[in-house]
Amino acid sequence: MLKLILPVILIFFTHDCYSQDGNQQDSVEVFIIENYVTPEVPNTFMLTFFTDRKVKSKIIIDDEYDYVVSDNLVETHKAEIDISKLNFRYNFVPFTITMEDSLGNVFKSEGYEIEMPKEIKVEGGSSFLLFCLFGGIVFALPSPAYVIDKDDSYFSLTKEVPLLFIRSSGYNYPLSYFSVEYSNIFDAPIRNFFRVGYKHIFETPGIKYISPGINGFTNFKGFNGISPELSLGLFRIYNTFTVYARYRFNAKPGDVGSEFHEFSIGLYSGFFAIYIN
Numbered sequence: 001m002l003k004l005i006l007p008v009i010l011i012f013f014t015h016d017c018y019s020q021d022g023n024q025q026d027s028v029e030v031f032i033i034e035n036y037v038t039p040e041v042p043n044t045f046m047l048t049f050f051t052d053r054k055v056k057s058k059i060i061i062d063d064e065y066d067y068v069v070s071d072n073l074v075e076t077h078k079a080e081i082d083i084s085k086l087n088f089r090y091n092f093v094p095f096t097i098t099m100e101d102s103l104g105n106v107f108k109s110e111g112y113e114i115e116m117p118k119e120i121k122v123e124g125g126s127s128f129l130l131f132c133l134f135g136g137i138v139f140a141l142p143s144p145a146y147v148i149d150k151d152d153s154y155f156s157l158t159k160e161v162p163l164l165f166i167r168s169s170g171y172n173y174p175l176s177y178f179s180v181e182y183s184n185i186f187d188a189p190i191r192n193f194f195r196v197g198y199k200h201i202f203e204t205p206g207i208k209y210i211s212p213g214i215n216g217f218t219n220f221k222g223f224n225g226i227s228p229e230l231s232l233g234l235f236r237i238y239n240t241f242t243v244y245a246r247y248r249f250n251a252k253p254g255d256v257g258s259e260f261h262e263f264s265i266g267l268y269s270g271f272f273a274i275y276i277n
Contacts, residue, residue, distance in 0.1 A: 030051055035114065036115070056072065056073060059096065059097050073102055095111075139267070145183070145262045147188065149259070154185050163180060176201060181195040181215070192219055193218070195215040197214065200213065208234065210232060213230075215228075226251065233268060241267045243267060245265055246262070
């Protein structure tokens with residue numbers, strides 16, 4: 001008899017940009033276009049971003065240094081800031097953007113990071129290497145999954161690699177992407193699967209995104225099928241990885257009883273992807 005497990009995920013997160021007085025009915029979306037530091041002296045922080053409506057803006061670097069970006073109500077914001085005389089502890093320096101609309105409402109963005117060029121010495125310079133090592137380890141980790149078929153349940157490990165992104169008008173996530181994936185289902189009658197899939201991303205308030213998708217899969221031994229899925233992007237780690245929860249239904253067309261279900265948690269990232277459009 002088919003076992004059915006419906007995990008309930010209670011998620012309470014704020015918008016990416018929210019009013020500092022706690023009012024979420026009005027928000028300002030931020031789309032960062034350019035964010036880097038020039039290696040030449042004087043080292044200059046180059047920042048360009050768009051907002052979905054006209055606001056004034058300023059940035060706060062490392063919770064210490066404040067700079068006005070736009071003192072007029074505009075949608076396009078650009079700053080060139082000399083940071084050569086500032087002291088930072090790490091190679092990745094956090095910053096946030098605060099904005100004020102025409103009514104005087106103040107909004108604060110989510111956290112972002114500035115990557116310091118290797119030419120700039122910081123107090124904790126080795127943190128860049130540690131971050132790269134950490135990022136590589138995290139990216140290589142497979143996603144655990146709970147698999148249910150008509151007879152039994154199993155544990156599985158899956159690794160998905162996004163390969164081709166289609167750009168969106170936003171900054172945080174692409175419009176969609178194509179990926180390849182390998183899964184191993186421990187102790188199952190059919191254990192190994194290779195998938196090629198397409199995922200569409202809808203950024204949404206409250207969580208990071210909702211992503212429906214469709215995959216084709218094979219075990220290279222005649223068991224071929226399709227697997228529609230739905231993923232929820234929950235929260236970010238180091239503004240690079242997004243933790244997601246996913247449900248996937250798998251079936252071989254025309255083979256009654258071949259169906260199985262997957263519930264998994266994983267990490268989304270676009271490290272090795274190629275962007276088009």
